[in-house]
Amino acid sequence: MVVVAAVQCCMNLMMLWKLQHNSDQGYTWEPVCLSVELSLFTLLLITLNRQTEKTSRLLYLWRREVEEQRERAADIRQRNEALVYNILPQHVATHFMGIRRKKHEELYSQSYEEIGVLFASMPNFSDFYSEESVNNQGLECLRFLNEVISDFDQLLEATQFHDIIKIKTIGSTYMAASGLNPSRQVKEDDPVKVRWAHLALLVDFAFELVRALQSINEQSFNHFVLRMGINHGPITAGVIGARKPHYDIWGNTVNVASRMESTGKAGCIQVTEETTKILQHFGYVFEQRGLIAVKGKGELMTYYLVGKAASPQQVNGESLDYSRADDETKT
């Protein structure tokens, strides 16, 4: 456009110069006016063009910024979601993600009738833990514990254990529960093997914990043993706290499961008589321990789980492990 205007101006000026020299007619200002008008018009167009370009560039930058902000917000939301889903069981996290902020302080609780509860502790971990300069004021012990717990957590990622939820760790004690799924639809007249399939899975998970710890022991030249207790029954689950929510379970079933662990034997899984009756349907084999005094419950007949009858070899294997652990008994 500038070029066209310039050419036009030059042509006008040349015409004017020719007219001045070749013609006798008087001097005319028409081409000059035209040139000036054209130049002004061109200038106006250039300014307008520049303004439009500037505006569209600005718009483009704004749009890009908005897009980036939207992406950042989506990313943060995704991370927050992942965090919530890591802290809380999936169905609870879904519940919290779906409600409005102001309702977050409301108590979330859910009652379950048929749940399995597992406590697994490392009774000899407290002997191992010490705050000395040789282990960096206890940091190395915590690093080891972190490795063990992380390996236990990893086991829960296997699809076969999808019905098991880690509740928490209390020191070196790992607490997990099975059957905490509100969408699970079982009827009272369903066969035991259907209703309590998750409890059998919890036992399998307990065996996996033993294997995982054995493998860590082999790598680290340690001799940690698990002392476990399992119980089943009704519980109440809920989330405590709004800022740092914690999912937990409460009830007599949990208390007894904890007692089964604390009064148990290193290398053994102690269960109540009622729990053996269910697990026997799945082929698990038990050894009677006898009556033990449980605070607030009187004397309870308890059993040690020795293996699974379906595979005799495995039963022998598990029994061997337990008898080895007898030497390290700590009740």
Ligand SMILES: Nc1ncnc2c1ncn2[C@@H]1O[C@H](COP(=O)(O)OP(=O)(O)OP(=O)(O)O)[C@@H](O)[C@H]1O
């Ligand atoms: N949600 C839970 N998380 C961790 N431990 C639990 C939970 N619920 C119960 N327990 C444990 O179960 C055990 C038995 O509980 P119970 O209420 O029968 O006795 P207690 O008098 O509270 O326990 P303690 O004698 O150990 O103080 C307790 O050691 C308690 O820590």
